[in-house]
Ligand SMILES: Cc1ncc(C[n+]2csc(CCOP(=O)(O)OP(=O)(O)O)c2C)c(N)n1
């Protein structure tokens with residue numbers, strides 16, 4: 001086996017060969033005992049002020065995007081919206097650390113990461129609008145469709161990353177998951193394959209404390225979700241998920257490590273879902289107001305604004321510019337969601353198989369005939 005050769009492993013001392021398999025030293029893989037932070041530490045001064053301002057601006061625009069999308073659900077303009085309010089630092093950092101040729105594998109909660117990656121904000125919401133298909137071109141944007149079945153995006157990311165590596169392309173895939181997603185079989189299979197194959201993948205678990213109404217304590221008995229990495233033979237990192245510069249650094253290190261052939265990393269970002277699970281959920285039924293209030297004090301935008309003003313890299317003008325950009329985006333969303341998209345029902349058949357089956361051709365012909373008959377009635 002050449003793929004594992006760079007690791008330090010030896011058989012179990014005094015045991016028979018074969019059955020012991022390679023052994024990896026677990027100590028260097030363990031996460032730090034407390035989450036990595038930049039804000040409130042001397043490390044913050046070492047960041048490029050331009051990056052800090054960029055993170056701040058994207059957080060502010062992202063928050064407004066979350067609020068406007070939630071409002072659109074109340075107006076019946078968007079079918080469902082799982083907001084990432086409170087989790088914007090993870091969303092923005094995940095998008096920023098990837099290069100143009102890398103791939104993002106988002107879940108349903110990660111629309112903002114998709115938008116931060118450069119996908120049109122309206123197109124990113126097509127699926128959640130219930131219109132048709134994904135709305136954006138995954139290949140053009142190197143962004144997989146928003147994934148609703150929990151954790152299935154994880155093995156997709158591993159497969160893509162492994163294939164890219166076999167082709168000699170320096171592509172890294174970043175898969176975004178929730179705390180609940182770590183209980184899924186797909187999560188475990190993905191981590192195992194990634195570590196065994198040395199796939200250039202980063203797994204970002206946004207631990208927002210809940211899987212709908214299920215709190216983390218009822219989800220996992222692990223010391224932390226980052227510890228789950230160790231059993232598979234990859235490093236686990238724990239980071240304050242509301243500290244945007246810290247998330248950016250930890251993810252950058254993981255991406256660079258993957259790109260250099262060092263294999264996968266599991267990052268657990270501690271954060272909180274300020275809004276309900278979606279517009280169809282009432283979070284007051286399973287969590288308390290003091291709990292939410294405590295997290296509002298640890299808000300990613302609040303933390304950034306205070307810290308950046310303290311460093312002297314953010315002033316009233318930049319704060320106003322970010323707010324204006326956010327309002328302009330919200331206005332565009334309201335205007336464009338006011339009209340329903342024109343959809344071709346025949347496009348239903350377009351992406352099912354490369355070569356349509358006889359049954360599909362038959363159904364397509366039937367629909368075409370029905371549409372033609374309807375058009376004739378409408379013309380009369
Ligand atoms: C395979 C699968 N099982 C169940 C569901 C239903 N479901 C949707 S969201 C959710 C909770 C997921 O929680 P978490 O992974 O923590 O992500 P979060 O919503 O907090 O971002 C569940 C159980 C699903 N979408 N897919």
Ligand SMILES: [Mg+2]
Nearest residue numbers: 178179210211
């Ligand atoms: Mg969760």
